[in-house]
Amino acid sequence: MPAPLSQEQTRQDHERLLDAAEALFYEKGIRAVGMDEVRAASGLPLKRIYRLHPTKDDLVVAVLRRRDTRWRGRLTAAAETHADPRARLLAAFDWLAAWCAEPGFRGCAWINAFGELGPASPAVLAEVRAHKDAFHRHLADWSTAAGLTDPAPVQLLAEGAIVTAAITDTPTPAHRARTAVETLLHAAGQ
Template sequence: MPAPLTEEQARQDSAALLDAAEALFYEKGIRAVGMDEVRAASGLPLKRIYRLHPAKDDLVVAVLRRRDERWRGRLVAAVEAEGDPRRRLLAAFDWLAGWFAEPGYRGCAWINAFGELGPASPAVLAEVRAHKEAFHGHLAEWSRAAGLADPAPVRLLAEGAIVTAAISGDPAPAGQARVAVEAMLAAAG
C-alpha cells in the first residue's frame, strides 16, 4: 500500500495537474484532450489524478476556477492602478489588448468551455456563468464610476472584442472597443 500523501505533496500534485490540464485544454480544447494526455503532461498517475478530481468535468471546473482567480486578479490590478475613474475603465481595454497580444492567445477559456460543453455539463456551465458574472460586475462598477448609467454596452464591447480578437488573430479589437468606450464617455460628459 502506498504511503499517504502529505499535504504539501497533494498541493504540488494538484498544481502540476492544473497547470498541465489548463495548458492542454486552452491549446487543444477540452474534448480533444484525453485523460491519458493530461497524465503524461502532469507526470501523475491516473489513480492520483482521479483521487484529486474524480471526473473530467471536476478537473475542468478546477482549471476554470483557478484561471478566473489569476485572470481577474491581473485585470483588477491593472485597472485599479489608475486613479481617475474614466482612465480606469479605459485601462480595462488596454489590459485586454495586452492579453490579446500574448503568444498562444485562443480567446476566452470560459467561452471556449461553453462552446464545447454548453449545457451538457451543469458544473462547467455554472463556473462559466460565475466568471462572466464577476467580470461583468467589474465592468459595471468601473462604468458607473466613470459616469456611464448603463454598463451593458461596455460589457458587450469587451465580450465582442475578446471573441473577435480570438477569431481574427489580431489584438486590434481591444483598441477599437476602447475608442467606442471613449466616445460613450465623451457623450456622457
C-alpha cells in the same frame, strides 16, 4: 504500503495537474484532450488524478476557477492602478488588448468551454456563468464610477473584442473597443 502523501505533496500534485490540464484544454480544447494526455503531461498516474478530481468535468471546473482568480486578479490590478474612474475603465481595455496580444492567445477560456460543452455539463456551465457575472460586475462598477449609466454596452464591447481578437488573431478589436468606450464616455460628458 507507501507512506501517505503529505499536504504539501498533494498541493504540488494538484498544481501540476491543473497546470498541465489548463495548458492542454486551452491549446487543444476540452473534448480533444483525453485523460491519458493529461496524465502524460502532468506526470501523475491516472489513479492520483482521479483522486484529486473524480471526473473530467470536475477537473475542467477546477481549471476554470483557478484561471478566473488569476485572470480577474491581473485585470483588476491593471485597472485599479488608476485613481481616475475614466482612466480605470480605459485601462481595463488596455489590459484586454495586451492579453489578446500574448503568445498562444486563443480567446476566452470560459466562452471556449461553453462552446464545447454548453449545457451538457451543468458544473462547467455554472463556472462559466460565475466568471462572466464577476467580469461584468467589474466592468459595471468601473463604468458607473466613470459616469456611464448603462454598463451593458461596455460589457458587450469587451466580450466582442475578446471573441473577435481570437478569431482574427490580433488585438486590434480590443483597441477599437477601447475607442468605442471613449466615445461613450465623451457622449456621457466624461
